[in-house]
Every structure is written in structure tokens, then in C-alpha cells.
Amino acid sequence: DAKTTQPTSMDCAEGRAANLPCNHSTISGNEYVYWYRQIHSQGPQYIIHGLKNNETNEMASLIITEDRKSSTLILPHATLRDTAVYYCIVRAISGSARQLTFGSGTQLTVLP
Amino acid sequence: DSGVTQTPKHLITATGQRVTLRCSPRSGDLSVYWYQQSLDQGLQFLIQYYNGEERAKGNILERFSAQQFPDLHSELNLSSLELGDSALYFCASSVVGTREETQYFGPGTRLLVL
Numbered sequence: 001d002a003k004t005t006q007p008t009s010m011d012c013a014e015g016r017a018a019n020l021p022c023n024h025s026t027i028s029g030n031e032y033v034y035w036y037r038q039i040h041s042q043g044p045q046y047i048i049h050g051l052k053n054n055e056t057n058e059m060a061s062l063i064i065t066e067d068r069k070s071s072t073l074i075l076p077h078a079t080l081r082d083t084a085v086y087y088c089i090v091r092a093i094s095g096s097a098r099q100l101t102f103g104s105g106t107q108l109t110v111l112p
Numbered sequence: 113d114s115g116v117t118q119t120p121k122h123l124i125t126a127t128g129q130r131v132t133l134r135c136s137p138r139s140g141d142l143s144v145y146w147y148q149q150s151l152d153q154g155l156q157f158l159i160q161y162y163n164g165e166e167r168a169k170g171n172i173l174e175r176f177s178a179q180q181f182p183d184l185h186s187e188l189n190l191s192s193l194e195l196g197d198s199a200l201y202f203c204a205s206s207v208v209g210t211r212e213e214t215q216y217f218g219p220g221t222r223l224l225v226l
Binding site: 038101 | 114155212217
């Protein structure tokens with residue numbers, strides 16, 4: 001699976017949009033981009049995933065660049081409860097290796 | 113709530129002992145994954161089971177083993193425990209057969225080896 005690069009930490013003001021970048025320059029055509037978050041030692045929580053097109057759900061939006069080498073997770077109106085470590089993960093669509101490979105993630109702190 | 117349950121929530125034991133962690137997947141999910149999260153290693157994949165059969169292995173020690181039962185719940189057995197085994201242990205489950213196979217994680221078991 002392709003390696004991802006994320007900033008170590010970011011701050012965001014409450015009520016503002018949080019934009020979390022992820023670089024995955026070695027991504028291949030058969031790999032999805034997944035985002036998970038982990039709030040203070042709780043189980044990782046699935047947020048969103050995408051292949052080529054931008055995606056939106058009730059939690060967030062995922063913007064993937066046209067060359068697919070980077071993506072941005074957008075939390076439109078961050079709240080204090082969004083403070084967490086956010087993981088960007090790339091995983092192949094098919095094949096026997098279905099596990100997720102977690103990096104260090106981005107510690108997002110939402111400030112009041 | 114992801115629908116994945118894990119018991120116990122906390123476990124304190126001594127070095128050399130053996131413990132069993134239990135995971136019940138979401139209804140309908142055939143695949144179970146185990147992950148370990150320690151302070152110095154981050155979240156690491158241990159092992160995957162699909163419908164009772166081992167499917168993939170990660171950085172799982174020989175002292176650790178797992179199985180998945182006919183009712184699809186899974187157990188992770190940790191033996192000859194060492195101080196370094198203290199960690200959070202998460203299981204996740206997924207539907208198999210779709211391209212995405214999104215994994216949903218349980219709340220974890222916190223193991224402390226003294």
C-alpha cells in the first residue's frame with residue numbers, strides 16, 4: 001500500500017472549517033484513500049473514503065486531486081469534539097491484504 | 113457506536129500470565145481484524161480472520177494466537193505476557209466482497225501487564 005504523509009499537528013478555531021491535507025504521491029490506480037480518526041484512545045472511527053471523485057457524507061468532505069497524489073479532508077464546522085488524531089490511509093481495492101496501515105496521523109486540536 | 117463490541121474493557125495481569133480478549137463483529141460482517149496500539153509503535157495490524165479461517169497475518173508474535181468461531185466472534189489469546197505487551201487492542205470488522213470493505217472498529221481492550 002502507498003505511503004502517506006500528513007502534518008504532525010494542526011489547530012482550528014471552533015466553528016471554522018478544518019482542512020487536513022494528506023500526500024500520497026505513490027498511490028496507484030487500484031488504491032482507495034480512507035480517513036479515520038481516533039479520539040483519545042477510543043477505537044478508530046471511520047470518516048470517509050474515495051477513489052477518484054470528491055466525496056461528501058454527514059461527517060466530512062474528501063477532496064482528491066485530479067492526479068490523485070494528494071487529498072484533503074474537510075470538516076466544515078469543527079467543534080471541540082472533533083479534536084482527535086486523523087489518519088489518512090491508502091489501501092488497495094483488491095488482493096488478499098485487506099488490513100489498514102496506520103501512520104502517525106495529524107493531531108487536530110479545535111480551539112474554543 | 114460502530115456495532116463492534118469488545119470485552120473486557122480493561123485487563124490488568126502479571127508477567128507470564130495468559131489472557132483472552134473477545135470481539136463480536138457487526139451483524140453480517142464475516143471478517144475480523146485485530147490491531148495493537150502501543151505508545152511506541154502506533155496502531156499495528158496483527159491478524160485477520162474471514163468466516164473462521166485465517167486470512168492475513170501481520171506483526172503478530174508467536175506467543176499470540178487468534179481464532180474465529182462459527183458464530184463469527186473472535187478471540188485473541190496472549191500468553192507468556194511481558195511488560196511490553198501492555199497496549200490497547202482493537203478489533204475491527206468488515207463486510208467482504210465489496211471493493212471498499214470498510215472496517216469498523218470496536219472500543220478496544222486496554223491491557224496492562226505488571
